Amino acid sequence: MRKLKNSLITSLTWLIVIIFFFPVFWMFINAFKSEQDASAIPPTLIFEPNFSGFQRLMDRGMADYLLNSLTSSVLSTLIVLLLAIPAAYALSIRPIKKIQDVLFFFISTRFLPAAASLLPLYMIFKSLGVLDNINALSLVYAAMNLPIAVWMMRSFFNEVPMEIVEAAQIDGANFRTELIRIVLPIVLPGIAAVALICFIFSWNEYFLATLLTTSDAKTAPPFLASFVDGRGLFLGVLSAASMVAALPVLIAGWIAQKQLVRGLAMGAVK
Amino acid sequence: MTTQTTAKTSVVKVETQVKKARLSRALILPALIFSIVLTQIPFLVTIYFSTLEWNLLKPTEIKFTWFDNYVAVFEKGDLLPATFATIGITSLAVVFSVVLGLFLAVLLDRKFRGQAVARTLLITPFLLMPAAASLIWKHSMFDSNVGILSWLTEALGGTPIQWTTDLPFLVVVIMLTWQYTPFMMLILLAGLQSQTPEVLEAAAVDGASAWKTFRWITLPHLRQYVEIAVLLGTIMLLQVFDPIAIITKGTGGTKTLSYLLYERAFVGLNVGEAAAYGVVTVLLTIVVATVALRSLFKVFIEGGQR
Numbered sequence: 001m002r003k004l005k006n007s008l009i010t011s012l013t014w015l016i017v018i019i020f021f022f023p024v025f026w027m028f029i030n031a032f033k034s035e036q037d038a039s040a041i042p043p044t045l046i047f048e049p050n051f052s053g054f055q056r057l058m059d060r061g062m063a064d065y066l067l068n069s070l071t072s073s074v075l076s077t078l079i080v081l082l083l084a085i086p087a088a089y090a091l092s093i094r095p096i097k098k099i100q101d102v103l104f105f106f107i108s109t110r111f112l113p114a115a116a117s118l119l120p121l122y123m124i125f126k127s128l129g130v131l132d133n134i135n136a137l138s139l140v141y142a143a144m145n146l147p148i149a150v151w152m153m154r155s156f157f158n159e160v161p162m163e164i165v166e167a168a169q170i171d172g173a174n175f176r177t178e179l180i181r182i183v184l185p186i187v188l189p190g191i192a193a194v195a196l197i198c199f200i201f202s203w204n205e206y207f208l209a210t211l212l213t214t215s216d217a218k219t220a221p222p223f224l225a226s227f228v229d230g231r232g233l234f235l236g237v238l239s240a241a242s243m244v245a246a247l248p249v250l251i252a253g254w255i256a257q258k259q260l261v262r263g264l265a266m267g268a269v270k
Numbered sequence: 271m272t273t274q275t276t277a278k279t280s281v282v283k284v285e286t287q288v289k290k291a292r293l294s295r296a297l298i299l300p301a302l303i304f305s306i307v308l309t310q311i312p313f314l315v316t317i318y319f320s321t322l323e324w325n326l327l328k329p330t331e332i333k334f335t336w337f338d339n340y341v342a343v344f345e346k347g348d349l350l351p352a353t354f355a356t357i358g359i360t361s362l363a364v365v366f367s368v369v370l371g372l373f374l375a376v377l378l379d380r381k382f383r384g385q386a387v388a389r390t391l392l393i394t395p396f397l398l399m400p401a402a403a404s405l406i407w408k409h410s411m412f413d414s415n416v417g418i419l420s421w422l423t424e425a426l427g428g429t430p431i432q433w434t435t436d437l438p439f440l441v442v443v444i445m446l447t448w449q450y451t452p453f454m455m456l457i458l459l460a461g462l463q464s465q466t467p468e469v470l471e472a473a474a475v476d477g478a479s480a481w482k483t484f485r486w487i488t489l490p491h492l493r494q495y496v497e498i499a500v501l502l503g504t505i506m507l508l509q510v511f512d513p514i515a516i517i518t519k520g521t522g523g524t525k526t527l528s529y530l531l532y533e534r535a536f537v538g539l540n541v542g543e544a545a546a547y548g549v550v551t552v553l554l555t556i557v558v559a560t561v562a563l564r565s566l567f568k569v570f571i572e573g574g575q576r
Contacts, residue, residue: 006382013377013388020448021391024398026418027406039416042425083301090297094290102298109309114509116548117312119319119535124312143308146301175293206401207511207528211536221401225516228405235409235416242402253397254390261456265498 030239038236053240062241065223069245071134072209072219073202076141080149080198083142085191088153089179093165103154106147114144114208125212134217140208145198152197152263156190157183193263196256200249220245313552319545326539339546352530353554355523358439360507360558363446368499370447371454372492376484378455379462389459396452404516407445408434412517438522445513450506454499461495462488508559527551 030038034050091099121140122131130136160183168182184191206221213219224245227238253260323335343349378389395403411418412433420430433441465488473483511528518524520533531551535544 009377009380010382013374013380013382014384016374016377017388017392020451021394022418023403023406023411023448024394026410027402030410041416041421043418043421079304083304086297087301090294094294094297096291096294096298102302105302106305109305116316116531116552117309119541119545119548120312120315121308122536123541139308143305146305150301200397204399204401207515207532210515211532221399221512224399224401224405228409238405238409242399242406246397246399246402249399250394250397253393257390257393257456261460264453264502265457265460 027239027242030235031243032240033236035233035236038239039233050236053237054244056237057241057244062220062223062244065218065220066245068134068213068217069203069219069221072138072141072217073199075135075138076145076202077195077198079138079142080145081191081195083146084149084153084194085184087150088157089183091150092154092157093160093162093183103151106150109147118208118211122211131212132214132217134213137209137212137217137219138202140212141202141205144205144208145201149194149198152194153187153190156187156194159190160186189259190263193256193259196252196260197263200253203249316545316548319541320549322542322545324541326541335542339542340550342543343546343550348525348530349527349550349554351523352525352527353558355439356508356526356528356555357558359442359446359510359524359526360504362443363450363507364500364503366443366447367450367454367503368458368496370451371499372458372496374451374455375458375462378459393452393456395449396456398449400449400512401516403449404445404513407441407448407513408517412441434517435521438518438524441517442513442524445517446507446510450503454503457499457502458492458495461492465491504559508555527554 029045031053032049032051033044033047034052037044037047037050090096091102096102125131125133125136164182164186165178168178173182204221205219206225209219210222210225213222224238224241227241228234320339321334321336322332323338324332374392378385378392382388409417412420414420414430414432414434417433419433424430431437469487470483473487478486509528510526511532514520514524514526514529515532520526520529525533528551531544531547534547538544
């Protein structure tokens with residue numbers, strides 16, 4: 001009886017898991033179908049694998065857009081780390097007066113709808129001639145991710161035992177040795193989690209990319225959205241494009257699930 | 271003599287403390303300046319723009335008009351519906367995904383074959399690029415001709431539904447719930463797994479039923495995790511844009527504040543009015559966020575005390 005109940009619950013779990021995963025599964029399957037098969041009703045599970053979708057992606061220059069996505073994600077993540085590590089270190093290990101105000105300021109900028117500060121940025125970028133420029137987009141992404149990165153990073157720095165830091169200071173370690181030799185090795189997993197999250201947010205970002213880029217600096221998400229303009233059947237090629245664009249983040253997230261949750265929950269979840 | 275030395279050491283102490291504070295400030299400053307330059311100053315400029323009469327078609331005729339743009343914004347009357355749309359979509363998606371996420375977290379907290387695989391598959395919707403997810407849902411699931419859901423309703427003998435045109439609000443809520451449930455599940459699962467097994471064993475020894483243990487031990491323990499989940503979900507969902515821009519284009523009660531602002535600012539040509547929309551949207555978002563979070567946590571606290 002107990003065994004029966006147990007396997008019933010397990011089956012229910014798997015049923016829900018399958019329902020949740022189904023759209024992603026279907027995207028994977030459709031990516032390898034011909035357009036006729038991808039749009040067939042009733043849907044087919046048995047089909048001849050077809051790679052024409054991927055071929056058409058390359059023909060439409062998806063590689064360039066992926067490269068743009070990669071550039072903006074990596075560049076913005078590096079900027080964020082460069083700014084957030086010292087800030088988080090100071091806020092956590094050498095706290096100053098008014099630290100609450102600084103923290104509040106950072107989190108409040110995250111509540112500000114991006115669109116509100118975007119109009120002047122758009123105008124400035126336009127007059128500087130960097131409206132369709134991947135470096136400019138990276139800067140904006142860095143600004144978008146910085147507040148959350150400071151918060152997450154601080155929660156990781158907070159776990160560094162103060163005794164170790166104090167011992168190093170008494171031994172006469174200067175600030176640089178203290179940061180690089182003592183503190184950074186301890187918080188390295190945390191920094192990796194923050195970097196991963198910033199990368200994911202930038203890679204997946206659609207709104208700013210649509211507004212601040214047009215062709216040269218266009219990233220993968222707006223490219224995907226522009227895919228549906230043609231007539232005729234497009235489900236196969238759309239699925240292929242979505243799959244290729246989403247895969248890097250999917251793989252990274254699958255591998256680093258635990259760090260991801262901890263980072264996103266700002267260290268509150270152990 | 272002794273007083274002199276203490277005075278001396280305290281001077282040294284004060285000096286090092288000043289030095290330390292200076293170092294701390296120097297470390298925080300770059301991040302602070304970067305943030306201010308790219309977010310705060312543009313917002314101040316937005317406020318300035320909002321007082322100008324500035325049409326992109328007449329770039330030479332820019333003049334100061336006080337609050338005319340705000341009057342125009344309020345007379346259009348699309349702020350209130352957008353506020354309701356934002357509240358509706360955010361709160362429904364947060365509530366559904368937290369409830370579903372809790373249910374799934376409890377299911378996944380058991381030991382069963384393939385548990386790790388199940389968890390990995392389940393978090394995928396949250397990792398999937400939102401633009402890709404919106405496109406797949408729109409064209410592969412909800413489409414009235416080739417969508418799986420239409421085929422399913424017909425196969426089960428129902429009449430096919432024109433999802434995206436007839437039920438856009440529901441479509442957005444379904445898609446967002448699908449996207450955020452895994453995230454909530456992960457946070458709540460971490461909460462479940464942080465319970466001390468001894469307490470649960472003690473409850474079992476005392477003869478407490480599974481439901482009673484869950485209600486009186488697990489749920490109170492989970493409260494702080496639910497709060498984190500709700501807080502983060504609200505922050506992210508208040509500004510949600512992708513599914514609305516891609517699936518519904520703001521039709522059928524899905525025109526949220528962020529989409530309205532996008533429409534006004536980048537489709538129209540009136541810079542001053544767009545800026546006024548920006549300022550009002552920020553204020554409304556802050557009000558909605560504060561009120562929503564406050565009242566939600568009130569429910570939790572009262573529920574916890576009963």
